[in-house]
Amino acid sequence: QVQLVESGGGLVLPGGSLRLSCAASGRTFTRDTMGWFRQAPGKEREFVATTTWNYGRTYSGEYVDSVKGRFTIYRDDGKNAVYLQMNNLKPEDTAIYYCAAGRAGSSPFTVEGYDYWGQGTQVTVSS
Secondary structure, X not given: OOEEEEEOOEEEOOOOOEEEEEEXXXXXOOOOOEEEEEEOOOOOOEEEEEEEEOOXXXXXXXXXXXXXXXXXXXXXXXXXXXXXXXXXXXXXXXXXXXXXXXXXXXXXXXXXXXXXXXXXXXXXXXX
């Protein structure tokens, strides 16, 4: 059974930092697309960041415009994990953050491009 388990959420002041972790089990996701989405109250789940295999020897990271320069996605295939480093957090970043894993070559920017989802971790940015 495949499981994705997120951790690292919490309450942080504006301008602060958090690192989200996602540990996968049940299968490995080497060279598969992995990503982070978020959902704020009353809003649809939205793409935040993705890491995809670029058919070279590295992964590429892509981000929604609102987090570029502040968030960094990276992965450790040896630990079967993906991370989201979030710096300079803003109140509008408040949401439940979800880790997702998909297939190499699938659309990395949409919910439909992912086969597996974690249960989510709450991030609240407030003074």
